[in-house]
Amino acid sequence: MQRAVVLGGSYAGLFAARVLSDHADEVVVIEADGHVDGGTGRGAPQRQQLHALLGMGHTQLEAQFPGITRELVDAGALLGSRSAVQFYVDGVQKARVPGDQNQMIGATRPFIEEHVRRRVLGIPNIRIQAGQAQDLIIRGSRVVGVQYSADEAAGPASGTGAELEADLVVDAMGRSSRLGTWLQNQGWDAAPMERMRIDVGYATATFKRGRELPDTVIAHATPGPASGYQPTLCEPGAIAAVEGSRWAVAISGYAGHRPGRDPDQFRDRMLRCVAPLQEIAEHCEMDSEVMPYTFRESQRREFKRLTRFPGGLVAVGDSVASVNPIYGQGLTLAAVQAASLSAHLRSGVSVHAPAWGYFRRIGGVVDAAWSLSTSADLAQPHVNGPYPRGYRFTRWAGDKITQASVIDPIVNSAFMDVLHMRAHPKSLTRPRVLLRTARVLATS
Numbered sequence: 001m002q003r004a005v006v007l008g009g010s011y012a013g014l015f016a017a018r019v020l021s022d023h024a025d026e027v028v029v030i031e032a033d034g035h036v037d038g039g040t041g042r043g044a045p046q047r048q049q050l051h052a053l054l055g056m057g058h059t060q061l062e063a064q065f066p067g068i069t070r071e072l073v074d075a076g077a078l079l080g081s082r083s084a085v086q087f088y089v090d091g092v093q094k095a096r097v098p099g100d101q102n103q104m105i106g107a108t109r110p111f112i113e114e115h116v117r118r119r120v121l122g123i124p125n126i127r128i129q130a131g132q133a134q135d136l137i138i139r140g141s142r143v144v145g146v147q148y149s150a151d152e153a154a155g156p157a158s159g160t161g162a163e164l165e166a167d168l169v170v171d172a173m174g175r176s177s178r179l180g181t182w183l184q185n186q187g188w189d190a191a192p193m194e195r196m197r198i199d200v201g202y203a204t205a206t207f208k209r210g211r212e213l214p215d216t217v218i219a220h221a222t223p224g225p226a227s228g229y230q231p232t233l234c235e236p237g238a239i240a241a242v243e244g245s246r247w248a249v250a251i252s253g254y255a256g257h258r259p260g261r262d263p264d265q266f267r268d269r270m271l272r273c274v275a276p277l278q279e280i281a282e283h284c285e286m287d288s289e290v291m292p293y294t295f296r297e298s299q300r301r302e303f304k305r306l307t308r309f310p311g312g313l314v315a316v317g318d319s320v321a322s323v324n325p326i327y328g329q330g331l332t333l334a335a336v337q338a339a340s341l342s343a344h345l346r347s348g349v350s351v352h353a354p355a356w357g358y359f360r361r362i363g364g365v366v367d368a369a370w371s372l373s374t375s376a377d378l379a380q381p382h383v384n385g386p387y388p389r390g391y392r393f394t395r396w397a398g399d400k401i402t403q404a405s406v407i408d409p410i411v412n413s414a415f416m417d418v419l420h421m422r423a424h425p426k427s428l429t430r431p432r433v434l435l436r437t438a439r440v441l442a443t444s
Helices: 011-020 056-064 066-072 109-121 178-185 263-271 274-283 330-346 356-377 393-408 409-418 425-429 431-443
Strands: 003-007 026-031 079-080 087-091 105-106 128-137 142-150 159-165 167-172 192-206 219-224 237-242 247-253 290-300 312-314
Touching: 003 011, 003 142, 011 056, 011 167, 011 409, 026 237, 056 066, 056 087, 056 105, 056 109, 056 330, 066 079, 079 178, 087 393, 105 237, 105 393, 128 159, 128 178, 128 425, 142 167, 178 274, 178 409, 192 263, 192 356, 219 274, 247 263, 247 274, 263 274, 290 356, 330 356, 356 393, 393 409, 393 425, 393 431, 409 425, 409 431, 425 431
Parallel strands: 003 026, 003 167, 026 128, 087 219, 167 312
Antiparallel strands: 079 105, 128 142, 142 159, 192 247, 192 290, 219 237, 237 247
């Protein structure tokens, strides 16, 4: 390729730009939020919330940016594994998994994203153009460029109606992507959208970190089968030891149990959560406001269901799928999709042809993330479907495996492989996992 253009410079767009730099002479990232020369920009509205980088996401981060883990730690992030990463269900800590498969980075999303951006901007054939994408330029059966309005301070391409030719355009515009409208306006079909209304809310605040919890980097608590997935035995919440000697703390809840901005109520809910959150609530000073965020629905655009699609065009990140953020899948999904794009391009296909191979590649991981998150959301009484085929068995088996994972490290190892997106949720229905679950529960 001579030029690839990425629409959006958030996490997904930066990863896409990184992999495209191996395949194109020039990669241009069009970013409207001021992410130029290391600027922080305003970014996505949920950017300041506590984010998790799951195991597969960490693997992809290090693969695309070798040595970045050490760079993050040297700059103040923490790297946790084994007992420093704790998961609780209904207030009970899950069985410890042997080895370092639960290794996770304690850092805020802006901190990780800024280090990724610095690495990307250091690649000679990548540049960021401040501006707002306005439309696709389609000739015949393929996309040949984009129209955009440039930031007047960004250089000679300023003003409305600027155009940029491209061999490949990547939609990384997020949940509110206008790609479907642009395609329909030029006689193409938009990808069918699947939605699930979940009405979840969460809020994040930071606390000054001292000597408390010296052996904890990540702790995550969620309701489970014993409480009917309701916050009766334990408030759902999470903490991460992050840069700047701080704790990032998140509290979540569905429907009428969504957290608000009141710091006293936030601290009270921490006191009704597991021991690590209680200790922070009792001994640490809050040093930020409480920042709430409401996530109304999970959604995914099913490009693989289309029968015709222009060549020279793909989508990544939340432009493809955006699922319940309390499961921490977003950053990892973006990274895996970028790796899939690289694999697609390495296969030797023409970028000017419809990218069916790419959409098939990402279909498996998107389906897995959707299955995991929506199956859990359907346990909430206010979430009324759509129910997937075999949901009753899946829910029953999932409850039993969750119960066994609290007790048994082998079952929990299989469970955590799915949670960290190293394995498909269907792997939990393998006979050896189900038999082990049955034995554990029969003898407990």
